[in-house]
Amino acid sequence: xxxxxxxxxxxxxxxxxxxxxxxxxxxxxxxxxxxxxxxxxxxxxxxxxxxxxxxxxxxxxxxxxxxxxxxxxxxxxxxxxxxxxxxxxxxxxxxxxxxxxxxxxxxxxxxxxxxxxxxxxxxxxxxxxxxxxxxxxxxxxxxxxxxxxxxxxxxxxxxxxxxxxxxxxxxxxxxxxxxxxxxxxxxxxxxxxxxxxxxxxxxxxxxxxxxxxxxxxxxxxxxxxxxxxxxxxxxxxxxxxxxxxxxxxxxxxxxxxxxxxxxxxxxxxxxxxxxxxxxxxxxxx
Amino acid sequence: xxxxxxxxxxxxxxxxxxxxxxxxxxxxxxxxxxxxxxxxxxxxxxxxxxxxxxxxxxxxxxxxxxxxxxxxxxxxxxxxxxxxxxxxxxxxxxxxxxxxxxxxxxxxxxxxxxxxxxxxxxxxxxxxxxxxxxxxxxxxxxxxxxxxxxxxxxxxxxxxxxxxxxxxxxxxxxxxxxxxxxxxxxxxxxxxxxxxxxxxxxxxxxxxxxxxxxxxxxxxxxxxxxxxxxxxxxxxxxxxxxxxxxxxxxxxxxxxxxxxxxxxxxxxxxxxxxxxxxxxxxxxx
Numbered sequence: 001x002x003x004x005x006x007x008x009x010x011x012x013x014x015x016x017x018x019x020x021x022x023x024x025x026x027x028x029x030x031x032x033x034x035x036x037x038x039x040x041x042x043x044x045x046x047x048x049x050x051x052x053x054x055x056x057x058x059x060x061x062x063x064x065x066x067x068x069x070x071x072x073x074x075x076x077x078x079x080x081x082x083x084x085x086x087x088x089x090x091x092x093x094x095x096x097x098x099x100x101x102x103x104x105x106x107x108x109x110x111x112x113x114x115x116x117x118x119x120x121x122x123x124x125x126x127x128x129x130x131x132x133x134x135x136x137x138x139x140x141x142x143x144x145x146x147x148x149x150x151x152x153x154x155x156x157x158x159x160x161x162x163x164x165x166x167x168x169x170x171x172x173x174x175x176x177x178x179x180x181x182x183x184x185x186x187x188x189x190x191x192x193x194x195x196x197x198x199x200x201x202x203x204x205x206x207x208x209x210x211x212x213x214x215x216x217x218x219x220x221x222x223x224x225x226x227x228x229x230x231x232x233x234x235x236x237x238x239x240x241x242x243x244x245x246x247x248x249x250x251x252x253x254x255x256x257x258x259x260x261x262x263x264x265x266x267x268x269x270x271x272x273x274x275x276x277x278x279x280x281x282x283x284x285x
Numbered sequence: 286x287x288x289x290x291x292x293x294x295x296x297x298x299x300x301x302x303x304x305x306x307x308x309x310x311x312x313x314x315x316x317x318x319x320x321x322x323x324x325x326x327x328x329x330x331x332x333x334x335x336x337x338x339x340x341x342x343x344x345x346x347x348x349x350x351x352x353x354x355x356x357x358x359x360x361x362x363x364x365x366x367x368x369x370x371x372x373x374x375x376x377x378x379x380x381x382x383x384x385x386x387x388x389x390x391x392x393x394x395x396x397x398x399x400x401x402x403x404x405x406x407x408x409x410x411x412x413x414x415x416x417x418x419x420x421x422x423x424x425x426x427x428x429x430x431x432x433x434x435x436x437x438x439x440x441x442x443x444x445x446x447x448x449x450x451x452x453x454x455x456x457x458x459x460x461x462x463x464x465x466x467x468x469x470x471x472x473x474x475x476x477x478x479x480x481x482x483x484x485x486x487x488x489x490x491x492x493x494x495x496x497x498x499x500x501x502x503x504x505x506x507x508x509x510x511x512x513x514x515x516x517x518x519x520x521x522x523x524x525x526x527x528x529x530x531x532x533x534x535x536x537x538x539x540x541x542x543x544x545x546x547x548x549x550x551x552x553x554x555x556x557x558x559x560x561x562x563x564x565x566x567x568x569x570x
Contacts, residue, residue, distance in 0.1 A: 029466055029467070029470070030466065032470065033466045033469060033470045036470060036473075036474050037469060037470060037472070037473050037474065038473075040473040040474040040476070040477045041473040041477075043477050044473065044476055044477045044481075044482055044483075045339065047477070047483055047487055047488075047491065048336070048339060048340070048482055048483050049343065050487075050491050051483055051484075051487040051490065051491070052340065052343045052344075052345045052349070053343075054490055054491070055345070055346065057343040057344050057345050057346075058342075058343050058344035059343050063342065063343070067339070094376055094379060094380075095379070096380075177320055177324075178314075178320070178321070184324050184328070186328065186329060186332065187324055187327070187328020187329060187331060187332075188328065189332070190328055190329065190330075190331030190332035190333075190334075190335070191328075191331050193331065193332050193335045194331045194332070194334050194335040194338070198335065199335060199336075199339045200335070200338050200339045200341070200342035201342060204338050204341055204342045205338065282380075283314065
């Protein structure tokens, strides 16, 4: 019974998220937004790379593929972290509907998960557009036939669970912070962007940075994405010695650990917010 | 005090009070929630650092790290204009404050000016922390030979930028829930077009003559010329500026005048349209 109710909560929360993302905007604006934003994000790096290549810098097509794939899949990290915490901020501060949703007879945690599902769909659309743009316009070679699809799907699912878990932990913190969700999302996303070998090999970082990168699951997730796709893999000497099996094992263990940690943080944030009467505070000055 | 004894303040005094009154909650509110210092100073540096390491991975010339730091610092102001000024006008409507602003006997620009002033406080802290981190962590060295020119460029960039923000705000008065998409749409594409992380002249080197027109088109956004001019002042020997420095300063002065006039006209026009169409106090649309 509880499972059925939770699934129904998730389904309608996902529907609500989708309506808020797509149906509340003009269709033309939504399409432009969905296409232009991810492509522009990638083109910033492409222009940076091309300028340095023209100046005779140390550029290499393998580094370009490494950067392009990493940046495309990093959209999941940035957008999911952003959206999971933004749900709290948006419902509480802008629409001021959180007090009503919160007392509704369903699991609020499941509601947040449901709202995230629509963002995964939209982000997937953005990632595909970026990859297609890379293949047809920038000449990034993605051999579809050579991709290890079963492993790719497994890695994607585990990775997305891990990212959602991080998002939920941040959502728990958002319960008790003022209007800083945006800075927090951006900043925590920045930690992953800097340390997880997204646009440059981890080996470029100082020693302590490499050590830190090696404890972050997203580092292994992105590395395995590249390896299963056969694009941009092997560029990073810092991860060259880590086998596929070891990476998968680290990814699984760290995802489980982070998920437990995230649920605890979420519950703690929820508890503190209720105790201090912060559930429906407004700080959007 | 009876009504007849009340001495109505002058127009200027009333509007100055409105500016201070709207800036006050932002500055005081920020001090009451000190956690923003962490979110707005330390965390944004991380994403900027990723771009620094991207250049480092390609052995880019040293000044490019400085370009990224300057661009990263200026993102604070762009984000502030987009989210805390233009989009804020929409949220004020949603929260029911807009009608109070509009019945007050003060200029709309005074309220927006107050928002700008209050928002600039946190943005400046964020920008300065990025600059300081660039100097301390990455050894970025600037040479400020012409401080007056730098101050002039910065001041007119801010005036033009916030003038544009006021103009955007008038559009957000009409826009409904897609305001969120619009602000998002104006993030990465503007980072790309305005050259936040690379010199804008790069478009000319990559695309030739069409690149010149891309950069010229992007110069409508004041921060494009502001960034290029700041880089020219701080790296007089190395930077390859898009236009001569004095031309960029002159363009910024012109843009300031144009945007402030357009903002006034646009705010008046949109207010009339919104009143005619009954959208001024309409919420949740």
